[in-house]
Amino acid sequence: MPKASFGASTLSREASATRSGGNSPFRRVLVIGLDGATFDVLGPLMDRGLMPHLKELVTGGVSGALESTKPPITPAAWTTFMTGKGPGRHGIIDFLRYDPDADRLQFNNHIEIREKTIWEILSEKGVRVGSLNVPMTYPPRRVNGFMISGFDTPSVELDFTYPRELKDEILRRYPDYTHEKKWQRHPLGGDKLFRQNLEYICQSFDRGYELARFCGDRYGWDVLMVLFKLVDNLQHKTWRYLDPRTAHLNPRRSEWTIGCFARLDENIGKLVQLARAHGAVVFVMSDHGHGSLEGKAQPNLLLRDWGYLKLRDRLEQARTRTSLIVNRLFKKKNGSPAAGNHHLEHELAVDWSRTQACVMHAGIYGFLYVNLRGRQPRGIVDPADYERVRDELREALLASRCRTPTGEQVPIFPEVHRTEELYGCRRDEQPWLPDLLLVPAPGLAVVKKIRGFSAVRWMPLRRMEGTHRVDGVFAANGTGIVRGETIRAGIADVTPTLLAGLGLPVPADMEGRVLREIFDRPIAVEYEPPQSRDVAAAEKPMLTAEDEAVLASRLTDLGYLE
Numbered sequence: 001m002p003k004a005s006f007g008a009s010t011l012s013r014e015a016s017a018t019r020s021g022g023n024s025p026f027r028r029v030l031v032i033g034l035d036g037a038t039f040d041v042l043g044p045l046m047d048r049g050l051m052p053h054l055k056e057l058v059t060g061g062v063s064g065a066l067e068s069t070k071p072p073i074t075p076a077a078w079t080t081f082m083t084g085k086g087p088g089r090h091g092i093i094d095f096l097r098y099d100p101d102a103d104r105l106q107f108n109n110h111i112e113i114r115e116k117t118i119w120e121i122l123s124e125k126g127v128r129v130g131s132l133n134v135p136m137t138y139p140p141r142r143v144n145g146f147m148i149s150g151f152d153t154p155s156v157e158l159d160f161t162y163p164r165e166l167k168d169e170i171l172r173r174y175p176d177y178t179h180e181k182k183w184q185r186h187p188l189g190g191d192k193l194f195r196q197n198l199e200y201i202c203q204s205f206d207r208g209y210e211l212a213r214f215c216g217d218r219y220g221w222d223v224l225m226v227l228f229k230l231v232d233n234l235q236h237k238t239w240r241y242l243d244p245r246t247a248h249l250n251p252r253r254s255e256w257t258i259g260c261f262a263r264l265d266e267n268i269g270k271l272v273q274l275a276r277a278h279g280a281v282v283f284v285m286s287d288h289g290h291g292s293l294e295g296k297a298q299p300n301l302l303l304r305d306w307g308y309l310k311l312r313d314r315l316e317q318a319r320t321r322t323s324l325i326v327n328r329l330f331k332k333k334n335g336s337p338a339a340g341n342h343h344l345e346h347e348l349a350v351d352w353s354r355t356q357a358c359v360m361h362a363g364i365y366g367f368l369y370v371n372l373r374g375r376q377p378r379g380i381v382d383p384a385d386y387e388r389v390r391d392e393l394r395e396a397l398l399a400s401r402c403r404t405p406t407g408e409q410v411p412i413f414p415e416v417h418r419t420e421e422l423y424g425c426r427r428d429e430q431p432w433l434p435d436l437l438l439v440p441a442p443g444l445a446v447v448k449k450i451r452g453f454s455a456v457r458w459m460p461l462r463r464m465e466g467t468h469r470v471d472g473v474f475a476a477n478g479t480g481i482v483r484g485e486t487i488r489a490g491i492a493d494v495t496p497t498l499l500a501g502l503g504l505p506v507p508a509d510m511e512g513r514v515l516r517e518i519f520d521r522p523i524a525v526e527y528e529p530p531q532s533r534d535v536a537a538a539e540k541p542m543l544t545a546e547d548e549a550v551l552a553s554r555l556t557d558l559g560y561l562e
């Protein structure tokens with residue numbers, strides 16, 4: 001791991017020396033991360049008086065929609081927050097990454113982030129940081145403060161904290177500390193099991209606050225982030241009890257679900273007290289919003305129907321499945337390509353010798369790769385035909401329509417992007433980027449599987465679950481921040497704003513803008529030359545096949561990786 005040039009003993013002096021003039025608007029910042037939060041849920045709860053602490057933050061400060069990344073999915077979006085840059089720069093577009101050279105899907109992790117994160121930037125300036133449960137921070141890196149990695153930590157047996165000894169402390173305090181717990185289902189579980197699931201989520205909210213206080217007391221902080229991941233999980237699992245169209249069908253479950261948000265609010269209230277005691281302003285933000293899951297879009301079905309994707313015959317499919325199961329049973333520990341490719345081969349028996357394009361993975365949006373000769377080992381599309389094939393596919397996907405349950409004709413993919421155009425980067429420098437990014441209509445989630453005969457499988461309303469939306473939430477409150485204003489911002493804007501508010505220079509290549517409108521007086525923003533992260537020197541610990549299997553099962557529980 002590259003040595004950073006910070007030391008705990010000289011912090012405050014370094015920090016204040018770096019800050020411009022010592023009269024910056026913020027002394028300290030507490031960031032409360034609410035994964036997947038939306039004002040569509042929080043707004044009515046605040047109006048009903050069920051989230052008084054959040055309401056106080058919103059009404060006494062600035063707030064508004066925070067636009068997520070494309071795709072609006074946890075790893076891409078939180079990494080965009082952490083770097084102030086988009087996926088074309090930091091390299092994280094999904095939980096998974098398709099490596100065309102190795103023809104393999106693998107899980108992204110902290111090490112793969114190609115740009116410096118806010119934790120590194122602040123640490124190098126001598127600012128004391130604490131990062132608690134932020135996704136894409138496993139494995140944790142050395143920082144000037146502490147870091148507890150998030151739900152993408154494969155196992156608590158691994159080192160999930162910086163400093164390392166913090167892990168032992170956490171496990172002593174919470175012997176049941178885990179990321180493995182899933183939403184429990186049982187045909188006879190009924191309301192009792194439902195409430196147990198909710199109680200676990202509420203406990204995770206309590207624990208978020210407790211750990212923030214404990215670690216804060218132990219290590220101190222100038223910038224602290226506490227992330228409540230299970231807000232997103234809660235909405236995925238209980239959307240039908242939150243959505244006004246269906247909540248009345250089971251008023252008791254609806255009230256219990258809302259009770260979780262009240263418990264979240266209690267912890268927000270305690271965190272705000274902590275912030276006030278430290279002279280910190282409070283930011284509240286989410287990585288993306290949430291809404292109903294209306295149906296699943298199957299672009300690979302369209303590709304098959306159009307002749308771009310060929311599946312192997314049934315006998316061969318059965319043989320592949322058997323060999324994959326055997327592989328899984330006996331080769332768990334080595335990260336063999338077969339094990340890594342499991343997610344794709346098991347779901348979709350593609351005949352690569354006759355396939356020109358395939359959606360290799362999907363995370364709300366679809367990630368389509370042309371099967372390009374010379375790039376993928378089994379590629380068949382001549383490089384001379386690449387742009388033609390890509391254009392044909394883009395046109396065809398944009399033109400595909402479906403009939404909604406209410407009889408309306410809508411485009412399945414209102415946007416289909418060439419990723420280098422979307423992200424403003426060069427393809428040859430970013431080989432992991434898909435050739436096309438498929439944006440489904442709101443309410444649809446893209447899956448790579450093919451089930452049935454229709455390009456969209458609609459969900460029955462009564463069984464409705466939740467899925468992501470682009471608009472998340474943002475609020476800021478405290479000394480130096482205007483009151484009662486509504487703004488609209490992008491998730492990449494938060495980090496440059498935070499740096500500028502602390503009187504620190506903003507790296508000139510950050511894609512987000514400083515949200516000058518949140519400050520109660522004009523602020524001077526200083527920029528500094530871009531500093532890239534030394535990616536080549538970074539270790540690249542590949543997760544073991546076992547780690548990947550654990551993560552796959554955890555994400556499948558949330559409806560991802562389909």
Ligand SMILES: [Zn+2]
Nearest residue numbers: 036232236468
């Ligand atoms: Zn989610």
